[in-house]
Amino acid sequence: MKTISFTSKMDDIIKSEHSYMNLSVSHLIEKSVAKGEGLLTDSGSLSANTGKYTGRSPKDKFVVREQESENMIDWDSNQPINEDVFDRLYTKVLDYLKGINERYVFKGFAGADPESRLPLQVINEYAWHNLFAQQLFIQPSADELQNHSPEFTVISAPGFKADPAVDGTNSEAFIILSFKKKVVLIGGTKYAGEMKKSIFTVMNYLLPKKDILSMHCSANVGLEGDVALFFGLSGTGKTTLSNDPNRKLIGDDEHGWSDNGVFNIEGGCYAKTIHLSKEKEPQIWNAIGYGAVLENVVVNDTTREPDYDDNRLTENTRAAYSIDNVPNVIMPSVAGHPNTIVFLTADAFGVLPPISKLTKEQAMYHFLSGYTSKLAGTERGVTAPEATFSTCFGSPFLPLAATVYAEMLGKKIDEHQVDVYLVNTGWTGGPYGEGDRINLNYTRAMVQAALQGELRHEETMTDPIFGLHMPLHCPGVPDHVLQPNKTWENQEAYEEKAKLLAEKFKENFKKFDDVSEKIKAAGPR
Missing domain, CATH: 2.170.8.10 (Phosphoenolpyruvate Carboxykinase, domain 2)
Known part of the structure; x- marks a missing residue:
């Protein structure tokens, strides 16, 4: 009876005459402008402000602790919340939405592969949020919309603010995922990215259960059908390097890798x-x-x-x-199995090689590490370059243990004989503030050589501190650039910085005590 009540409340909202289903872009823009949510720019885009919350609110994101999923969720990385707390908030939010004049519903999909896509619906308080959902998720055809049966629902009510003392949240904002009820409940924040990343978190839970690796990466495909994946945190050049005029974009942020190949999770x-x-x-x-x-x-x-x-x-x-x-894009957003994987890092210590070929174990090590540098001035309190690690290049969105994704990656690298490279787009000749940013033309040349297989049989030497295999030659790149120690004038200073970063890698990797000794040994020496 409780489940019937749960779904019937949502159905009442969706079927109400005050709810608008899959409105056109024009209608949603008109609604948004008329209600003062946003304004039309000279290019035809809609501009909106999100107020207090201008980014994700990780401290306000929860996963409901439920019997069905409790043993699968990595509770070291995900905040639990009681099922009763979720149910009470759910009722409050739906009552709130029922009391406003208009609601907006989008029905569509996550996942461009028809065999594994997720039918979803998004219920919004704001018209501009619904337009956002329409841009970011995959649009259904007329027939698909007619026969659409959602398997997950996002409910976004920014105007409803929680009372932490009463509602069991950490603040007025909340993003709560219930895998049992198949609902993402969002309130108190206007930041639209919460909707996108919540569904990515959902896919990171659902896809591995189907033996599909979910990945926080961009992807493109060459003229010969060769596929490349680019993993990297903000500031590493992922968007710049994956947008190649000679290759078609599959997608720029979220992908799945199934037995059929790679597919984009998003539609935007x-x-x-x-x-x-x-x-x-x-x-x-x-x-x-x-x-x-x-x-x-x-x-x-x-x-x-x-x-x-x-x-x-x-x-x-x-x-x-x-x-x-996007003009240079492949549609539908699906392609074959990857030939090459590129891990991008912007090393502000200036000690990682510009490009290294990784063994499978090294690939798993660096995938689990997800290293890059925060620079001084990018965040309050950051006065010098800091090493930062984000597991699988997307730790905030991983409901399962990180090793689940890493083991799947290792298996697929073996199965499809994928070449994996670590590319440093950061500093050379010294750390940030002393050295120089690696020449973008050199980086492009290295990536191109990797994608075209030109480095596959190139002679390498092993970095004595990081154990990385550095090519001795690369077309379009001076040989000395390929070995970071040769770009530093002071060798003692180079070695000091390299050992400092190596220790940071080791300290971070201590949390992965359940991986094999081979993977542990694949890190810095």
């Missing part, structure tokens, strides 16, 4: 726009047209031109747009 892109320029990133610039959604971008009141250099609201300005807006 969610790009950072701070300091965006038409000259440097024309593909993103041109994609921000009709139907795209800008978040926290300052717009000129008179001309309605976005000012991408203005960070007064946040550094985390964003654009959400359909992948249909």
Whole structure:
């Protein structure tokens, strides 16, 4: 009886005459502008501000502790919340939505592979949030919409603010995933990215159960059908390097790898726009047209031109747009098995090689590590470069133990004989502030050589500290650049920095005490 009541409350909201189903882009823009949610820019995109929350709120994200999933969730990395707390909040949120004049519903999919896609629906308080969902998830055809049966629901009510003392949350904001009820409940925050990343978290739970590896990466495909994956945290060049005019984009952020090959989980892109320029990133610039959604971008009141250099609201300005807006893209967003995997890191210590070929064990080690550097000034309190590690290059979105994903990756690397490279897009000749950023043209040449198989049989030497296999030659790159110690004038200073970073890797990897000795031995020596 409790389950019937649970679903019937949601059905009442969806079927109400005050709920609008899969409205067109034009209708959603009109609704949003009329209600003062956002304004139309000169390019036809819709601009909206998210107020207090200009980014994800990880301390307010919970997974419901339920019997069905309790033994599968990694509770060291995911905050539990009681099932009764979720049920009470769910009822409050639906009562709140029932009391407002209009609601918006989008029905679509996550996952471009029809065999494993997730039918989903998104219920929104705001029209612009529904437009965001329409841009980021996969649109159904008319027939698919007619026969759509959602298996997961996102309910977003930013206007409902929780009372932590009463509702059991940490603040007014909450993002709660119930795998039993198949619901993501969001309140108290207008940041639209919570919807996108919540569904990615859901897919990170569901896909491995089908023996499909879910991945936080970009992907593209060459003219010969060769597929490449690019893993990397913010600032490593993932978007820049995966957008190659000679290769077609599969997707820029979330993918699955099944027995059929690679597929995009999303139907759109969610790009950072701070300091965006038409000259440097024309593909993103041109994609921000009709139907795209800008978040926290300052717009000129008179001309309605976005000012991408203005960070007064946040550094985390964003654009959400359909992948249909990208010209050099493969549709549908599916391709074969990867030939090459590239792990990207921006090493501010200046000691990692610009490119290294990894063994399978090294690939698993660096996948679990997910290393890059935070730079001074990027966050409050960061006064010098800091090593940062994000497991599988996406730890906030992993409901299962990290080793589940790493073991799947290792198995697939073996099965499909994939070449794996670690590419450092950071500093050379010294650390940040002393050395120089590695020349982007050199990085492009190295990545191109890796993708074309030119480094597969190239002679390598082993870095004595990190154990990485560095090619001695690469077309278009001076030989001395390939060995980081040769770019430093002071060898003692180089060795000191290298050993410092090596110790940070070792300290971080202590939490993976359940991996094999071979993987542990694949890290710095």
